[in-house]
Amino acid sequence: QVQLVESGGGLVQAGGSLRLSCAASGSTFSRYAMGWFRQAPEKEREFVAAISGISSATYYADSVKGRFIISRDNAKNTVYLQMNTLKPEDTAVYYCAARLTILKTRANDYDYWGQGTQVTVSS
Numbered sequence: 660q661v662q663l664v665e666s667g668g669g670l671v672q673a674g675g676s677l678r679l680s681c682a683a684s685g686s687t688f689s690r691y692a693m694g695w696f697r698q699a700p701e702k703e704r705e706f707v708a709a710i711s712g713i714s715s716a717t718y719y720a721d722s723v724k725g726r727f728i729i730s731r732d733n734a735k736n737t738v739y740l741q742m743n744t745l746k747p748e749d750t751a752v753y754y755c756a757a758r759l760t761i762l763k764t765r766a767n768d769y770d771y772w773g774q775g776t777q778v779t780v781s782s
Contacts, residue, residue: 661685661757661771668753668776671745675780679740681755681773689713692762693731693738694769697751697778707753708740709762718762723749745780753778 667679681693694709708719708729717729728741738755753776756769763769 661688661691663755663757663771663773665753665755665773665776668778670779670781672781673745673747675745676741676743677745677778679742679753679755679776679778681738681740683736683738683757685736688736689733690760691757692760693729694756694758694762694764695729695738695740695753696756696766696769697749697753698775699751702751704754704766706764706766709764710738711762712760716762718764720764742778745778747780747782749778750780751778752776 662684664682690712692711695707696704698704706720710717710729726744731738755773757771758769
């Protein structure tokens with residue numbers, strides 16, 4: 660069982676940056692692949708970025724590639740999403756999620772979810 664808590668969201672101007680954090684419970688955090696997803700009002704939840712367990716391989720949605728960086732600190736049981744050059748279309752509730760080992764890009768493949776943190780990018 661894993662509990663996840665996101666933080667770091669807020670209001671930022673277009674072109675600015677934010678860093679989201681997701682703190683996880685448990686002693687086996689390094690085994691879990693961690694994903695970031697986002698959901699805008701009346702839209703489906705979409706994949707943003709993920710990092711695998713053990714090897715920490717990363718994968719990004721095309722829409723954020725080159726702007727966002729996912730990383731993890733296993734000693735702190737925390738995954739981060741550094742978001743740079745933010746655009747208004749990045750506005751959404753951002754969720755972190757966890758599953759064992761292998762990163763996936765589908766929300767349904769993840770077993771544990773945080774409560775979400777709001778990111779709003781103004782024009």
